[in-house]
Amino acid sequence: MTTADIYPGDLEEVPMKLVKYWFQRYDLFSRFDEGVWIDEEGWYSVTPEAIAKDTAERCKCDIIIDAFCGVGGNSIQFAKTCNKVIAIDINKQRLDCAKHNAEIYGVADKIEFIHGDFMELIPQLKADAVFLSPPWGGPEYADCEVFDLETMIPMNGLHLYNETRKITENIAYFLPRHCDPDLIGKLDPAHIVEIEQNYLSSALKSITAYFGKLAVASANLPDTE
DSSP: TTTTTTTTSSSSSSSSGHHHHHTTTHHHHGGGGGGGOOBBBHHHHOOHHHHHHHHHHHHHSSSSEEOOOOOOOHHHHHHHHHEEEEEEEEEEHHHHHHHHHHHHHHOOGGGEEEEEEEHHHHGOOOOOOEOOOOOOOGGGGGSSSSBBBTTTTOHHHHHHHHTTTTTSSSSSEETTTTTHHHHHHHHSSSSSSEEEEEETEEEEEEEEEEEEEGSTTTOOOOOOO
């Protein structure tokens, strides 16, 4: 891990293209000043903490998989509402950031960190719920008028969903705010999907599509007690 790749604190250490994200650092991690690690992709892909907390409450269960954990923003919050979190990332440096950040928040002991490709690991995984926050294609995703989850997510967002259902029907799918709602509906046309708009400081930041028992507010996943 080198400071050339990780930007742990001062503005002077952050490349110009990441400065706007640095000014939002406390929205991303409220404990940022305690030494949080974020790599370049992490700055523009981590879920803001308030949104991650809300998602974690919705996904409260025994075991949850964070399929693309990145630098750990969601995994940390899941560890506060679930008995166990399985945090997966294909990028070893990013996974190291997630471990480090989970230690800062005091929840590392509730998270199993796996370095690997979620798509390849699916046959080996078991859980009550899965959180999907796949790559959106970098900051450029915001430049398109409508985000197409089928063509703009590297592994094909429809294929990702279908493969994830081999683990569980209880899926939370984190997507750009301008994602095509018709395609979200086509993910599982036979069942209810609940689409939640995620706001931060009165601005719409993203949406989360909930499937299975997560889509019904009164339904409960296996108790965390």
